Amino acid sequence: MTVTAPESAPVAEVPKSSGTRLVDRVFKMRELAILAVFLVMIAVTQAGNSEFLSEQGIKDLLLNATILVLVATGQSLVVITRNVDLSVGSTLGISAFAAGTYLQGGGNPVVAIVLAVLLGIAFGVLNGLLVSFGQVPALVVTLGTLYIIRGIDSIWVGSRQITAADLPDGFIDFGAGGVSAVPWLALIALAVLVGTAYYLKHFGSGRELYALGSNPEAARLAGIPVRKRILAAYTFCGALAGLAGALYLARFGNVDSGTGNGYELTVVSAVVVGGVVFTGGSGSVYGAALGALLLTSINSVLPALGVSSVWVLAINGVLLILAIAVDRVVALRVASALKKRNARHG
Amino acid sequence: MTHRSDTGPAPVLALKDVSKSFGAVRALRDVSLELFPGEVHALAGENGAGKSTLIKTLAGVHRPDAGQVLLDGEPTVFHGPADARDAGIAVIYQEPTLFPDLSIAENIFMGRRPRRALGRIDHKATHEATLALMTRLGVELDPDRPARGLSIADQQIVEIAKALSFDARVLIMDEPTAALTGSEVARLFGVVRTLREQGAAVLFISHRLEEIFEICRRVTTLRDGAYISSEPLEGMTEDDLVRRMVGRDLEELYPKQDVEPGAVALSVRRLTREGVFTDVSFDVRCGEIVGLAGLVGAGRTEVARAVFGVDRWDAGEVEVDGKALTNGAPSTAMAAGLALVPEDRRAQGLVMDMSIERNIGLTGLRTTVKAGLMNRGAERSRSLDWAVRLQVKYARIADAVSTLSGGNQQKVVLAKWLATGPKVLIVDEPTRGIDVGTKAEVHRLLSSLAADGVAVLMISSDLPEILGMADRVLVMHEGRLTAEIPRSEATEETVMAAATGRAAA
Numbered sequence: 139m140t141v142t143a144p145e146s147a148p149v150a151e152v153p154k155s156s157g158t159r160l161v162d163r164v165f166k167m168r169e170l171a172i173l174a175v176f177l178v179m180i181a182v183t184q185a186g187n188s189e190f191l192s193e194q195g196i197k198d199l200l201l202n203a204t205i206l207v208l209v210a211t212g213q214s215l216v217v218i219t220r221n222v223d224l225s226v227g228s229t230l231g232i233s234a235f236a237a238g239t240y241l242q243g244g245g246n247p248v249v250a251i252v253l254a255v256l257l258g259i260a261f262g263v264l265n266g267l268l269v270s271f272g273q274v275p276a277l278v279v280t281l282g283t284l285y286i287i288r289g290i291d292s293i294w295v296g297s298r299q300i301t302a303a304d305l306p307d308g309f310i311d312f313g314a315g316g317v318s319a320v321p322w323l324a325l326i327a328l329a330v331l332v333g334t335a336y337y338l339k340h341f342g343s344g345r346e347l348y349a350l351g352s353n354p355e356a357a358r359l360a361g362i363p364v365r366k367r368i369l370a371a372y373t374f375c376g377a378l379a380g381l382a383g384a385l386y387l388a389r390f391g392n393v394d395s396g397t398g399n400g401y402e403l404t405v406v407s408a409v410v411v412g413g414v415v416f417t418g419g420s421g422s423v424y425g426a427a428l429g430a431l432l433l434t435s436i437n438s439v440l441p442a443l444g445v446s447s448v449w450v451l452a453i454n455g456v457l458l459i460l461a462i463a464v465d466r467v468v469a470l471r472v473a474s475a476l477k478k479r480n481a482r483h484g
Numbered sequence: 485m486t487h488r489s490d491t492g493p494a495p496v497l498a499l500k501d502v503s504k505s506f507g508a509v510r511a512l513r514d515v516s517l518e519l520f521p522g523e524v525h526a527l528a529g530e531n532g533a534g535k536s537t538l539i540k541t542l543a544g545v546h547r548p549d550a551g552q553v554l555l556d557g558e559p560t561v562f563h564g565p566a567d568a569r570d571a572g573i574a575v576i577y578q579e580p581t582l583f584p585d586l587s588i589a590e591n592i593f594m595g596r597r598p599r600r601a602l603g604r605i606d607h608k609a610t611h612e613a614t615l616a617l618m619t620r621l622g623v624e625l626d627p628d629r630p631a632r633g634l635s636i637a638d639q640q641i642v643e644i645a646k647a648l649s650f651d652a653r654v655l656i657m658d659e660p661t662a663a664l665t666g667s668e669v670a671r672l673f674g675v676v677r678t679l680r681e682q683g684a685a686v687l688f689i690s691h692r693l694e695e696i697f698e699i700c701r702r703v704t705t706l707r708d709g710a711y712i713s714s715e716p717l718e719g720m721t722e723d724d725l726v727r728r729m730v731g732r733d734l735e736e737l738y739p740k741q742d743v744e745p746g747a748v749a750l751s752v753r754r755l756t757r758e759g760v761f762t763d764v765s766f767d768v769r770c771g772e773i774v775g776l777a778g779l780v781g782a783g784r785t786e787v788a789r790a791v792f793g794v795d796r797w798d799a800g801e802v803e804v805d806g807k808a809l810t811n812g813a814p815s816t817a818m819a820a821g822l823a824l825v826p827e828d829r830r831a832q833g834l835v836m837d838m839s840i841e842r843n844i845g846l847t848g849l850r851t852t853v854k855a856g857l858m859n860r861g862a863e864r865s866r867s868l869d870w871a872v873r874l875q876v877k878y879a880r881i882a883d884a885v886s887t888l889s890g891g892n893q894q895k896v897v898l899a900k901w902l903a904t905g906p907k908v909l910i911v912d913e914p915t916r917g918i919d920v921g922t923k924a925e926v927h928r929l930l931s932s933l934a935a936d937g938v939a940v941l942m943i944s945s946d947l948p949e950i951l952g953m954a955d956r957v958l959v960m961h962e963g964r965l966t967a968e969i970p971r972s973e974a975t976e977e978t979v980m981a982a983a984t985g986r987a988a989a
Contacts, residue, residue: 342603342605345597349586353581353583359565359575360594420585
């Protein structure tokens with residue numbers, strides 16, 4: 139690795155062009171915008187119902203968001219590489235039941251969580267192999283594994299059900315407890331989130347995920363091990379879906395063969411609302427986590443304001459389309475700003 | 485394993501009797517090539533001669549079926565592009581291969597960034613190394629700016645910076661100048677000369693023969709995948725080189741037939757699109773080829789797009805055969821007999837994954853669709869007819885257009901529009917990135933179309949082409965028409981003076 143020594147490089151002399159500043163601002167703004175919407179929503183709700191931000195209220199907000207944040211973090215990695223994993227809901231369901239079955243037989247909670255994660259990794263590897271080596275579109279492959287995993291789950295579980303009564307008390311306490319208003323589960327999700335974000339920004343293989351989502355052909359020519367990276371992204375996504383399954387069990391204590399059904403669409407919505415671009419190469423896990431927080435909070439906000447919760451789905455849909463529309467408008471504006479700048483130069 | 489002091493006869497990188505086939509197509513047959521340190525070596529050949537395959541073999545993208553790649557005289561196998569890069573081989577491809585969402589600095593150092601402890605990326609060192617490279621290249625590009633939206637020239641700069649960043653011992657450039665202006669080419673050549681003096685071996689590919697003679701010392705010629713020769717350029721003439729590439733004497737490159745212009749076919753009056761071009765008026769008569777010259781960015785392509793109706797105009801009018809066209813309506817322009825062969829054939833002219841047959845058929849859907857159903861037979865015979873008339877070289881007419889060489893792709897675009905039987909044909913950079921053999925064919929075609937009474941408006945940045953083919957030359961400068969020069973008075977000097985705004989009076 140030989141980098142030409144910066145022989146008295148005039149660092150300060152290169153002016154930050156207006157085009158760059160604009161782009162910078164827009165990308166930072168994307169996450170800030172969601173945060174702003176979220177805060178306004180919370181403030182309005184608190185004004186309408188002063189009970190909303192009680193200790194228990196905050197705890198509920200965080201607990202509701204935790205599982206979605208985890209799965210959305212994993213999903214972001216896959217979406218950044220220009221792929222998608224639709225099987226996360228099924229993976230979550232089957233890992234939750236597997237962990238529950240183990241605990242029912244008197245198992246150790248830590249081993250139960252590890253078990254769920256390993257199961258998730260197994261399905262992640264399966265997806266990753268099919269997508270990266272099979273050269274089949276991710277949408278179709280993971281739609282297939284969604285049904286396969288759900289099918290296996292149904293055959294195995296049948297009409298059985300695991301309830302909180304079947305689980306050790308310590309596990310249920312762990313699911314409900316925490317440091318004052320901050321639940322343990324939320325702390326786990328936060329740690330995973332921060333770790334993933336740090337990895338994506340500061341490690342070569344993390345940046346390569348962006349690179350190969352941005353231009354797959356160029357990634358190949360740049361010598362990036364494309365298949366390996368895609369496989370790794372799916373494995374990580376599966377692992378987090380498995381972890382989310384174990385946490386789901388701890389939080390709700392109630393699992394059957396339908397657990398996590400349709401969850402993948404909520405996850406994808408959170409990721410897209412959070413500004414991870416579906417065509418790959420751009421977005422952050424923080425954005426996705428904020429998207430998850432926003433979507434789950436609507437569930438708590440509406441009842442607090444006395445609005446029927448039947449509105450939730452419609453509002454989620456509007457948010458999704460709004461997010462895409464905003465992205466599109468911003469992209470067009472940035473493109474034209476950059477073009478104008480080039481025209482002046484050329 | 486590098487013997488920098490030993491600049492004797494040992495080539496840094498060489499190919500020995502290399503063959504490579506893709507299915508039934510033999511892209512390379514027993515090709516040999518030697519690259520010595522401190523030399524700029526030209527690779528010449530028509531489109532489809534195997535140059536791209538050769539480059540990709542050197543770059544580790546393709547592995548030869550037979551023969552050897554020699555690195556410092558030792559037989560080597562590159563298992564992938566990373567292997568070749570680690571051996572000090574940098575490739576600048578014809579189409580820039582950047583990551584639009586990543587910053588310029590990340591683009592340059594992708595895969596081999598400066599590291600800190602625990603394998604983390606050193607963002608600060610990356611940024612500073614990029615700044616140093618930009619200073620060395622004499623350009624002002626912000627390292628943190630995303631690559632999206634960079635001009636082609638700036639994208640090339642980033643590619644070159646990438647090659648410089650790891651002190652490449654071998655630099656391979658596939659038509660780096662195709663989209664550059666004169667001053668940008670000069671800047672690029674400056675960099676190439678510096679690299680050569682530092683002992684790098686450079687493999688240079690260009691369709692502009694004068695560039696090959698300007699900067700290269702030796703040339704290797706390929707024809708139809710076969711090795712023809714490797715020899716010094718000294719003492720060679722352009723005609724000698726062309727003869728080796730084409731394998732026959734080239735008929736005249738600009739076979740312009742004299743035609744008596746007829747009635748006005750296309751009339752453009754005071755056309756204005758705010759901020760893009762202003763007050764543009766001109767006529768094109770039947771049988772006439774009018775050249776539209778100017779620097780890149782002068783607004784020529786934009787005028788063509790507005791005339792055809794792809795973009796709206798703000799003021800003025802356009803008439804074809806005396807009938808006014810509707811603003812911003814390509815379908816009425818087509819119905820009136822206008823055809824536009826766009827500049828960027830990959831993005832705008834062709835559906836790359838569709839077959840030759842269906843690409844040509846696209847413009848004829850009106851005539852081949854009966855009662856809402858396509859008549860595939862009619863489409864096929866119409867497409868075959870045009871493909872044969874233009875001598876498109878293809879294996880099967882059902883093959884995807886992306887399998888063709890650049891020159892043949894351009895013929896397919898031409899066929900697609902000629903099949904509509906246009907009265908007015910606008911061609912934008914009709915021979916950019918096309919080899920000399922095909923270039924002459926395209927010129928002959930344009931000339932014979934004009935002789936048949938078609939009015940041709942030809943936008944070109946290739947000055948000899950404008951001078952050789954046009955009956956009249958219109959010159960644009962910064963969005964305005966600055967000169968109209970008849971064929972007899974058009975010279976490089978008069979056209980360039982108007983294009984740079986020096987003779988606006």
